[in-house]
Amino acid sequence: MRWEDSGAKGNVEDRRGKSMPMAAGGGLMGLIIMGILFYLTGDLGKAKRLADNITPMVLPKAAPAGGGAPVNPNDANLKFAEAVMGFTDEAWEEIFGRMGQRWEKPTLVLFSDRVDSGGCGLAPSAVGPFYCPASKKVFLDPTFFDELRDKLKGSSADFSRAYVIAHEVGHHAQNLLGYNSLLDQYRKKEGENSGIRLELQADYLAGACWHHVEKKRGILEKGDIEEAIRTAQAIGDDRLQKNARGWVNPESFNHGTASQRLKYFMQGFQSGNANKRALDQFFDPSVKPLDL
Numbered sequence: 001m002r003w004e005d006s007g008a009k010g011n012v013e014d015r016r017g018k019s020m021p022m023a024a025g026g027g028l029m030g031l032i033i034m035g036i037l038f039y040l041t042g043d044l045g046k047a048k049r050l051a052d053n054i055t056p057m058v059l060p061k062a063a064p065a066g067g068g069a070p071v072n073p074n075d076a077n078l079k080f081a082e083a084v085m086g087f088t089d090e091a092w093e094e095i096f097g098r099m100g101q102r103w104e105k106p107t108l109v110l111f112s113d114r115v116d117s118g119g120c121g122l123a124p125s126a127v128g129p130f131y132c133p134a135s136k137k138v139f140l141d142p143t144f145f146d147e148l149r150d151k152l153k154g155s156s157a158d159f160s161r162a163y164v165i166a167h168e169v170g171h172h173a174q175n176l177l178g179y180n181s182l183l184d185q186y187r188k189k190e191g192e193n194s195g196i197r198l199e200l201q202a203d204y205l206a207g208a209c210w211h212h213v214e215k216k217r218g219i220l221e222k223g224d225i226e227e228a229i230r231t232a233q234a235i236g237d238d239r240l241q242k243n244a245r246g247w248v249n250p251e252s253f254n255h256g257t258a259s260q261r262l263k264y265f266m267q268g269f270q271s272g273n274a275n276k277r278a279l280d281q282f283f284d285p286s287v288k289p290l291d292l
């Protein structure tokens with residue numbers, strides 16, 4: 001993927017190297033935090049995953065506390081994140097414009113160790129990249145990309161990284177379009193599995209978005225789509241999480257299988273269509289989430 005010198009620049013906030021105080025808690029506090037996360041994210045799987053990893057804490061009123069390293073404006077991860085956020089904004093502005101809606105640009109926050117997500121709690125790096133609907137921000141510790149690179153041996157993995165960001169921006173799009181609240185109805189009858197609807201729709205949206213990026217920019221190179229396929233295989237079953245933590249919470253399997261993720265990413269990429277009909281297929285009551 002040719003992203004350097006594109007001139008595209010989206011909103012990125014660099015909080016790496018800034019410390020975040022934490023106080024220990026546990027038990028009942030953990031349950032309360034999970035309840036809050038569940039309410040805010042509208043996604044039980046994600047809430048559990050976040051809550052599992054968050055040491056129950058008292059949120060600091062003013063952060064950050066420490067100085068940390070100064071931000072280098074030429075840092076490769078920062079440059080890359082700015083470019084990809086710029087590409088996705090361009091594409092979504094066009095898609096939303098066609099629907100007569102206004103695209104509200106999300107912000108990507110780069111962090112290290114842990115981060116105050118501003119509405120979805122204090123999250124450690126181990127949760128992986130995530131989107132917080134309350135703050136309308138995407139959170140990413142770039143060390144996740146190192147894991148991804150190791151997983152996709154030998155690949156520069158540019159497009160894989162872009163895919164990960166585009167998926168999170170897809171969650172922002174569905175938040176603006178109201179699908180997060182629609183999930184509430186499904187959660188009551190389908191429980192944990194209902195989250196797959198939102199996750200596969202985010203993959204579809206990432207594909208639809210990239211259809212427009214490619215049309216405008218023409219930046220994909222030979223092998224990039226194959227790279228996305230390998231990424232879906234690497235992260236489709238939360239294998240990175242298994243790898244990082246040595247165990248897997250089966251209840252966090254709410255992203256769908258690798259083949260499901262690939263199917264919908266490609267469907268979105270080929271059609272570039274984000275109209276209601278295309279998006280409602282993920283919330284078809286006659287189709288069970290596992291059968292999508």
Ligand SMILES: [Zn+2]
Pocket residue numbers: 167168171199202
């Ligand atoms: Zn997701």
